[in-house]
Amino acid sequence: MQCDKCGAEAVMHAAYSGLHLCADHFTRSVEKRVRRRIREDGLVPDDATPEDPVTWVIGLSGGKDSVVLTRILHDTFAKDPRIELVALSIHEGIEGYRDRSLEACEELTAELGVRHETVSYAEEFGVRMDEVAEADPENMAPCAYCGVFRRDVLSRYAERFDADLMLTGHNLDDEAETALMNFLEGDIEQVAKHFDASLGPLEERTEQDHHVPRAKPLRDVPEKEVALYAQLEDLPAHITECPHAEDAFRGEIQRLMLDLEEDHPGTRHSIMAGYEELAALAATAYGEDRQEYGECERCGAPTGRDICRKCALVEALEGSA
Numbered sequence: 001m002q003c004d005k006c007g008a009e010a011v012m013h014a015a016y017s018g019l020h021l022c023a024d025h026f027t028r029s030v031e032k033r034v035r036r037r038i039r040e041d042g043l044v045p046d047d048a049t050p051e052d053p054v055t056w057v058i059g060l061s062g063g064k065d066s067v068v069l070t071r072i073l074h075d076t077f078a079k080d081p082r083i084e085l086v087a088l089s090i091h092e093g094i095e096g097y098r099d100r101s102l103e104a105c106e107e108l109t110a111e112l113g114v115r116h117e118t119v120s121y122a123e124e125f126g127v128r129m130d131e132v133a134e135a136d137p138e139n140m141a142p143c144a145y146c147g148v149f150r151r152d153v154l155s156r157y158a159e160r161f162d163a164d165l166m167l168t169g170h171n172l173d174d175e176a177e178t179a180l181m182n183f184l185e186g187d188i189e190q191v192a193k194h195f196d197a198s199l200g201p202l203e204e205r206t207e208q209d210h211h212v213p214r215a216k217p218l219r220d221v222p223e224k225e226v227a228l229y230a231q232l233e234d235l236p237a238h239i240t241e242c243p244h245a246e247d248a249f250r251g252e253i254q255r256l257m258l259d260l261e262e263d264h265p266g267t268r269h270s271i272m273a274g275y276e277e278l279a280a281l282a283a284t285a286y287g288e289d290r291q292e293y294g295e296c297e298r299c300g301a302p303t304g305r306d307i308c309r310k311c312a313l314v315e316a317l318e319g320s321a
């Protein structure tokens with residue numbers, strides 16, 4: 001197979017576009033999609049200047065997605081004094097898993113010269129994920145605890161670093177799966193929250209003053225292409241599954257999505273195109289009666305309850321010790 005752009009040997013065929021691309025044209029097309037997404041979502045504010053730069057915190061796990069995102073953001077903005085990048089890694093305390101991926105984070109950020117910070121659940125909450133999975137006081141999947149803790153750490157540290165934006169490496173497959181899950185669960189309010197939290201262009205999001213805004217610049221790039229980019233660019237990504245991963249519903253959706261994409265190339269793109277339009281409408285509709293946020297009585301984090309979910313889980317874990 002030959003590259004449709006230059007005739008060199010192709011390394012990939014994208015069934016959804018029909019294109020065959022060589023390594024060079026493929027990596028450039030991934031970078032182009034990320035830069036276009038940054039532009040379309042209005043992530044670089046017009047008033048950012050070298051004297052008054054903005055800080056972007058990248059959630060860097062050491063997996064292929066966040067490693068590719070960090071590298072492309074670095075290459076795009078390394079010489080732009082309006083943007084300061086900080087990579088933030090979280091050590092959940094998972095034996096034999098996170099130590100190796102943190103090595104990948106350190107290697108990458110040292111090579112790129114990007115500031116890198118690491119925080120751990122052990123220091124923040126006094127527990128490791130291995131202990132949480134073992135104790136399980138709320139009878140939930142480990143990822144349900146881990147997701148609450150991760151969101152809390154990312155939000156607090158984004159504020160601590162005075163961040164203007166928090167960026168994560170969610171790819172097209174991740175986002176299309178989340179969209180389908182929200183539909184199948186019939187949860188339109190969740191669709192609205194998804195738009196405001198991380199999906200919509202910054203200026204179109206309804207009021208979200210209580211969190212540093214999030215963005216997902218890789219969300220137009222399919223997972224397989226992110227993996228191929230990491231491989232072709234020889235990036236130090238750590239590819240091992242977490243031993244606690246067990247989201248059965250997402251697993252089913254993943255399999256369904258793979259089958260649909262195989263039979264009908266372009267399904268993920270069309271799901272996201274329709275979903276984004278609907279999510280924008282839902283965000284406007286729900287925005288007017290959006291729940292008032294107060295402060296958690298324990299930690300001061302924004303919450304719609306007296307005690308935030310993270311403090312409630314920490315308390316349950318302490319009670320079970």
Ligand code: SF4
Nearest residue numbers: 142143146242244245
């Ligand atoms: Fe945490 Fe679940 Fe991810 Fe493991 S798979 S790191 S438990 S969210």
